[in-house]
Amino acid sequence: MDLLCSINSPEDLKKLGYNELEQLSNEVRQFLVDNVSKTGGHLASNLGVVELSLALHRVFDSPRDKIVWDVGHQSYVHKIITGRKDHFCSLRQLDGMSGFPKTNESCHDCFNTGHSSTSISAALGMARARDIKNEVHSVISIIGDGALTGGMAFEALNDAGRASTDITVILNDNEMSISKNVGGLSKYLSKVRTEPFYFKVKEDIDLILNKIPAIGKSAARALDLAKGTIKYIITPGIIFEELGFKYLGPIDGHNIHELNKVLARSQKIKGPIVIHICTMKGKGYTFAEANPHSYHGVSPFEIETGEAINNKSLTFSKVFGDELVSLAQKDENIVAVTAAMPDGTGLNKFAGMFKNRFFDVGIAEQHAVTMGAGLAKSGMKPVIAIYSSFMQRAYDQIWHDVCLQNLHVVLAIDRAGIVGEDGETHQGIYDLSFLRHMPNMTIMAPSDYAEFKEMLKYSLFEHKGPIAVRYPKGNGRSNTPGNEEKIKLGRGSxxxxxxxxxxxxxxxxxxxxxxxxxxxxxxxxxxxxxxxxxxxxxxxxxxxxxxxxxxxxxxxxxxxxxxxxxxxxxxxxxxxxxxxxxxxxxxxxxxxxxxxxxxxxxxxxxxxxxxxxxxxxxxxxxxxxxxxxx
Ligand SMILES: Cc1ncc(C[n+]2csc(CCOP(=O)(O)OP(=O)(O)O)c2C)c(N)n1
The missing domain is CATH 3.40.50.920 (Rossmann fold)
Known part of the structure; x- marks a missing residue:
């Protein structure tokens, strides 16, 4: 770790040549694996952004330039560079360093994050404030292709694209959310990544089109139209260009030389820019490369085998997934919805068994709930499994689209209560307060696995109307003596x-x-x-x-x-x-x-x-x- 030892601030990076930066990337990866294997945390995403983080801090001037990490789970390398590498042994522990950017932890963390798809909005706000105050600095949002599936990201692109404000959006495209990314935009991006035709023609399009010779008036009009269509079809990133951004990419996100070049070039471009970089989630640690979704968030593990140290026992999420499969076998109207968390919610088994009754909608909790309302309205029995803290996103959809119409939607609220190491943004301790006053809403909370299964049955087969079952992260008791009474609406034990x-x-x-x-x-x-x-x-x-x-x-x-x-x-x-x-x-x-x-x-x-x-x-x-x- 020779080079890493000498890095205490972004300034130290600026002294290094490209060969040294490559060596430093290797050392950072080793450091991440060593530390996260002990503390647990978000591994694969951080391994994927090593070169990007180094290049960002080499080209830009943090904290004067503002670097906003979307979700923030991939900010570990940024933390290492900005003087916090000696705190990594306390990562996510009580009184230790947070696993997400925290403005009170460092002046280099310019915005607190934890929930997805907020970075472009926050960055645009900072850019607009800068312009009003006549300040001079860059504002950069780094957003993953997964986070880009969230509605807020689209809202922000739509707004930023028509603004003349200088703002840089770096799209970190690794084709993964926590699981494989989903949706039309993801398909489009993967086409841009993989079709070499796109890569080659980008620079030459205008040149080629302009070489087409001049002709008569009506033919010229037809040709103009055709040119537009050709350009539309073959320009990579046309979606962003049409929204008003300059698009640069796709760029190999592990080539630090290329990254430096393009970031430096972006500083000279006026207005909103999207830089599309392609990275590999989990890069540099074989197990994470092979199974990036399993190494997205990890508990402590053995480096040599990749195996978790405390092998997982039964959890509420697993009980939920298994029970829902068994109930769905009895009733073909049962459908399941997740907002990009098929693994975390335990729905992957359901997804495998009932392909046409399972919907991963991306990081889109609001859409998940209203889409569920549509399913219920049309006679299905939707079970929407979302973590408590992310359900906060869908407050109005639950109230307006589900409760007001008294629709039979089952909200499976996972990670309700204290979640622990992910900290304040992820604690699921607000759902009872925001659900309790919703009209027509029924809320249950199981005390053990046996009661949980009965509650799921009750919510799908006996109840009509909106109903939430909230249950915690991790494991619980299988049953509680004396608690066997049948579930009846509004009856305690x-x-x-x-x-x-x-x-x-x-x-x-x-x-x-x-x-x-x-x-x-x-x-x-x-x-x-x-x-x-x-x-x-x-x-x-x-x-x-x-x-x-x-x-x-x-x-x-x-x-x-x-x-x-x-x-x-x-x-x-x-x-x-x-x-x-x-x-x-x-x-x-x-x-x-x-x-x-x-x-x-x-x-x-x-x-x-x-x-x-x-x-x-x-x-x-x-x-x-x-x-x-x-
Ligand atoms: C509103 C919200 N929903 C769900 C999550 C859980 N979550 C954390 S990271 C992540 C995937 C993000 O994928 P991407 O942005 O592509 O980043 P990557 O990890 O692939 O680098 C998800 C779904 C969240 N943080 N916020």
């Missing part, structure tokens, strides 16, 4: 009885609730323990009866407290004139950072010990001040 306290938990927080209840029992505090099952509607009868008996209530949820599960219970019981001593356990209304799930539950005092302590304090304080508890 009472797991133990007591006179002192009512504990109501949402979803997998039941695990903690059971432990809390056991510890309190040993301290002489006996609780009614209710697994809510439904977040909307609540089991009013069960909850009201219990609260009237105990007068002391705690609620547990892996959602923000504001507008969430517990606050909904308070709204509901207040309608009955009940105002018990209450403590809501959930996440505060602040950014919940990265770290392991366990660490974060501790940090936010949602682990068993913290909850027990807090409940006992609460009881003692109320006793001391004479509060009426029992």
């Amino acid at each position: 009472l797991l133990s009885r007591g006179k002192d306290l009512t504990i109501i938990s949402a979803g997998t927080m039941l695990d903690t609730a059971v432990k809390v209840s056991d510890v309190l029992y040993r301290s002489g505090i006996k609780a009614d323990l209710i697994n809510s099952r439904f977040i909307k509607p609540y089991d009013e009868k069960l909850i009201v009866k219990s609260v009237m008996k105990t007068g002391l209530l705690i609620t547990l949820e892996d959602n923000v407290k504001k507008g969430g599960f517990g606050s909904g219970i308070l709204e509901m019981i207040s309608e009955y004139g009940l105002f018990p001593q209450t403590k809501i356990f959930g996440f505060p209304d602040e950014l919940v950072t990265h770290g392991s799930k366990e660490e974060l539950f501790k940090k936010y005092r949602l682990d068993t010990n913290s909850i027990v302590k807090s409940v006992i304090n609460h009881i003692n304080n109320n006793r001391r001040i004479g509060g009426q508890i029992v």
